[in-house]
Amino acid sequence: MQELKLSNWLPTTNKEVKIRGWDELDVILFSGDAYVDHPSFGPAVIGRILESYGLKVAIVPQPNVNDNLQDFVKLGSPKLFFAVTGGCMDPMISNYNANKKRRDKDAYTPNGDIGFRPDYATSVYTKILKDKWPNVPVLIGGIEASLRRVTHYDYWSDRLMPTILESSKADMLVYGMGEQPLREIVRLLQKGVPFSSINTVKQTAVLLSEKDKIPKNSNWEDVEIVSHDICLKDKKAFASNFKIIEQESNKLAARRIFQKVGNKTLMINPPYPTMTEEEIDASFDLPYTRLPHPKYNKRGPIPAFEMIKFSINIHRGCFGGCSFCTISAHQGKFIASRSQASILKEVDTVANMPDFKGYLSDIGGPSANMYKMKGKIQTICDKCVAPSCISPVICSNLDTSHKPLTQLYQAVDNHPKVKKSFIGSGIRHDMLVPEFNKNADPKELDDYTEEVMTKHVSGRLKVAPEHTSDPVLKLMRKPSFTYFHKFKERFDKINVKNKLKLQLIPYFISNHPACEAEDMANLAAETKDMGFQLEQVQGFTPTPMTVATVIYYSGYHPYTLKKVRTPRTRKEKDEQHRFFFWYKDENKAWIRNTLNKLGRQDLLDVLLPKKEEQWRKNKPGKPKHTFNDAVPFNRRKNKVKYRSKKKPR
Incomplete structure (x- = not known):
């Protein structure tokens, strides 16, 4: 270099x-x-x-x-x-x-x-x-x-x-x-x-004064959303805006959006079509030094750079449409994938950096396993207004073949200076479950999962089921936790087959809209029964431009305009969070009292069984199994699934 x-x-x-x-x-x-x-x-x-x-x-x-x-x-x-x-x-x-x-x-x-x-x-x-x-x-x-x-x-x-x-x-x-x-x-x-x-440039917005004329464009249809002033007075009206905003953001032929802001008018022009392979390649092939500016040499490393220094971004966009995530709102629902040639060119550049030791930290994107995925029949996608291509089910028009991705990994690993390439980005594990991804070839899904597990993981595979409650998952636009069980079965099978010792690390969110204390108790019980002792969890953070944030503020679901309860007080949030840490002594009395009040002795028997409590008293210290263990802590002969008694919202 x-x-x-x-x-x-x-x-x-x-x-x-x-x-x-x-x-x-x-x-x-x-x-x-x-x-x-x-x-x-x-x-x-x-x-x-x-x-x-x-x-x-x-x-x-x-x-x-x-x-x-x-x-x-x-x-x-x-x-x-x-x-x-x-x-x-x-x-x-x-x-x-x-x-x-x-x-x-x-x-x-x-x-x-x-x-x-x-x-x-x-x-x-x-x-x-x-x-x-x-x-x-x-x-x-x-x-x-x-x-x-x-x-x-x-x-x-x-x-x-x-x-x-x-x-x-x-x-x-x-x-x-x-x-x-x-x-x-x-x-x-x-x-x-x-x-x-x-x-009139696509994918731009301007604020027009009273004197400005609305520019004409015969190719665009227009839609007006509720004004800012009305939104300030009416939370339900504010919520109703978001359905239009999200749908138009994800359309290939979107309408121009107008909103009154005082005596001005906000005009948001429709987005551009998804970038072509040639266009996105051109963006990544520019003459980057791939390094921080020399002015920082004496100030210390930049953490975000150190994390991605030897990583490769292979696509943009995400068709998951998770209600708490902003990726599709910013990068779009449709996937813009780079060519394999462009990716391999960047791999070669990285491999020839003077401090490269042979290890690529990530070959991924917003969701690592969406590379090259798109609609089989484009005209169907052209008319689609769904915010997600995989919720509540995987669209029959979506090509979810993982073969191009598997081939890409193999091509990257063939580089003489690459010892190993890791997948650091999140993987949509649900798309690797044939029971959920019914249109895919099960063997192809298993081949990809095995490729990742045997060659691209360093000890741990991180996935994000996010929750165990079906009502909460439905609102999140995530599949039933049943499919995480299915994925874990395949993960364990490949682990045994290849004599690996990989750990499956699930990520969960507390305090999400529609989530009650009882849902968190269910989550704690079900994950414990699977052998997980959670140590790192995430509290829901409302960020602009998501369904979940609209619900958090307004109390209404923007698509149905029905009320949805959300934990908002610090006390509610802290209490939901405590269920993650059922194994900590300072939480046990509170959990016991809470579950007794809820009448959920079944959950209490799982989280704090008397025999286990007695064992701990006689032999203090850390539990034998931690959240990293694939072997369940409290496995029973007849598997029980713990679900909330409440009816789905």
Whole structure:
């Protein structure tokens, strides 16, 4: 690998701009993340994309908002526009945990240091730029802007907020993956079209004043959602908006969305079609250094970079549509897959990095096993409005063949410098269960599962059943926990067949809408009976642009407008969380009292059986089996499934 010069990175200072021989810049990009020139970091992708269109681009990473604001003027004014992103994560997720406590680490900052990214970074940066440079357009994008493009609930302030275009005063918003709309915006600007006149580009949103005329487009149908002012007064009306927003976001031929915001009108143009293989390859084949900017050399490693340094992203998008997840809202429901040639080219680049030791940390994507999957008959997908292709059942039109993925893994492993490639991304285990994935070839599913288990896992395979309660799972758009049992049977069979000692690690969520204390008790009992002692769990965090967040705030399901109860108080959340840790002494008395009140002696007998309690008294210490063991802790001859007595909602 050739030695890199400072000019190999996008410039971040006036000195670096002059090294390139530039007198002026076309675009200056402000980012909430440290600058890592890698295709997994959105700000770097946007910078490189703009550069590929022949523009002179500079990036200002993590500008200081607590001094004289010198970072916002040091590079002067760009010829075309400022671009602003809060970073690879919503800044509020970066800064706070599910309990609204400030995190002690920021994964996208050198050394994990905190304090380099303001809350609501996109709005903060944009307001400063509009104050300093009132006549220069500001274009916002990234996940923060994308998921806050309409009226949304903000968990951290516990209130409804208008479109981020209103709160930030930005001129335009690009939502989702930005390559396609940016190309068109740049094309129009280079033709001499004023920025203020650009308002019909797909996958963009603008806020129109009373004086602005609604641009006409005979190819688009329009739909108006409930105004921001009405949403503030009527939670049910707010909930009703989301069905339209989600369906239009996932359509291949979507309608243009309008929403009144005071005396202004928000206009969200339809999204672009899913990126073609050629288009997504072009994005990944740009001249990234794949390294943090040298300015950070003495500040310490950037945790997020260290995690993906030797990983390969093979596709974008997710058709799971989980009600608590934002991936499809940002990246889209349809899968955009890279060609095997492009992936192998990147593998070769990584393999020739000087500190590569032969191990690829991840060959994956949002869901590792959705590569190359799409509709068998495209015209059926063209008319589809379903938010998920695999819930409540796998669509009969979906090609779920894992053969291209298995072949890709084998091709990667054939590289002479690759000793082993791991699958670090989450795997949809339900798609590997023939009883659920009925249209797939069972042998092909087993071949893929065996390939992963024997060659691409380092001791543990992590999957996410998320819950055991069917009503909760239905709301989550996840399959019945029955299929996790089925998957575990296949996992154990392959483990024995190949004389492996792999551990299956399931992930669960507490405090999700529709989840009651009794559901968590069921979860604890059923997972214990399977041999798991859970040590790491996740509390539900309401993030903008998800079904679950709409329910959390409004109390209504946006598709049915029926009421759904959600644990909201700290007491409720803590109590649900305690069931995960039934084995801890400090929780036992509380669990015993709670289950006695619920009349669930059956669950109590599983979680805290008298014989086991006596055994612990006589022999104190850690239980013989932990959550890592494949052997059940309390296996019985007749398997019992623990289900809530409540009727499904």
